Amino acid sequence: MNKKIMLLGSGELGRELTISLKRLGCYVVACDRYARAPAMQVADEFRVFDMLDGQLLDQHVKELNPHIIVPEIEAINTDMLMELEEEFVVVPSARAVSLTMNRDRIRDRAHELGLPTARFAYAENLEELLACYERMDCKVVIKPVMSSSGKGQSVVHAGRRQDAAQAWHDAVGNMRGDRAKVIIEEFIEFDDEITLLTIRQKNGHTIFCPVIKHEQVHGDFKNSQQGGFAIGGWEQKAQAMAKLITDDLGGFGLFGVEFFIRNDEVIFSELSPRPHDTGLVTLYTQDLSEFDLHARAMLHIPVASVSLMRSGACCTINAHHAADDYEIMGLDQAEQILSVQVMLFDKPNCYPNRRLGIVFGSSLEVAREGHAKISIQ
Incomplete structure (x- = not known):
């Protein structure tokens, strides 16, 4: 029997993954919040629903009974995904998806593992952000802990308090999910x-x-x-x-x-x-x-x-x-x-x-x- 794959997110990356899976004989169900997404056009079946809604996510997974669930975007209810992993295979794992879809969690884990990172801090309101910004006293990047495609990301130079405040509003206005939290990190002058x-x-x-x-x-x-x-x-x-x-x-x-x-x-x-x-x-x-x-x-x-x-x-x-x-x-x-x-x-x-x-x-x-x-x- 061919493997049934439930793809959570049906953008251009999901489309190419669907094609690769089809070449290996899989049955692919492409899911997203809007119809006629790229992966839906090449999948065997598609579903349109809000994947941040845990109840809807649970309902569609139970109806489809897939062999493998493959998250392709950030806007997914990861708490429900963790619950679903008790019955279904999540690729690569629900823990990996949950940690990496939140910049604060994966950054903290990298730090705990001893990986070199830029200096960073978190803020859950404007006052916290401005305090962190002034304490770091350098060029910084401010972005939501959960977003996609760079949305809500700003570079702010030292001594630009007003720009930092605007960056907070840009970050919160472009966050994915329901977490009003931003990361502020040192801007690395990289090669x-x-x-x-x-x-x-x-x-x-x-x-x-x-x-x-x-x-x-x-x-x-x-x-x-x-x-x-x-x-x-x-x-x-x-x-x-x-x-x-x-x-x-x-x-x-x-x-x-x-x-x-x-x-x-x-x-x-x-x-x-x-x-x-x-x-x-x-x-x-x-x-x-x-x-x-x-x-x-x-x-x-x-x-x-x-x-x-x-x-x-x-x-x-x-x-x-x-x-x-x-x-x-x-x-x-x-x-x-x-x-x-x-x-x-x-x-x-x-x-x-x-x-x-x-x-x-x-x-x-x-x-x-x-x-x-x-x-x-």
């Missing part, structure tokens, strides 16, 4: 920001994808590249740190572990217990994409290693306006450029900064050249 895709397998063999360098603007992923750049002596340090924290979280699957690199120093940033948006580049570069690897790990299909077939990069296509109907122009011009490929996510509407597609190329310069040909109307 590189990387993602290390880490795959935990049932056979006990943890493997790593080649390092991905990425760039974020206001906390939102804009481009990433894999291969074609020098890697310093920090790679083994990053792998050891990624293995330490993913072993602590447990379960089987792919984790996206983010680090800052400063000289040869490796500083832990964040972690996602699922395919990472910066890892979309692996659709272009690797023999098995991050989605193929996550699917195999959850199904206990062993993978000995990951091969980089070619260097590559990707740039995101983001909307600049709100509309229920839109058109993406310039694909013909973009794909005339050697090595450029364009992938669209076919989301039902757009709003400012919503990710609608991605442009791949053999290098970051080539991907940017293709990206420049794309427009949204």
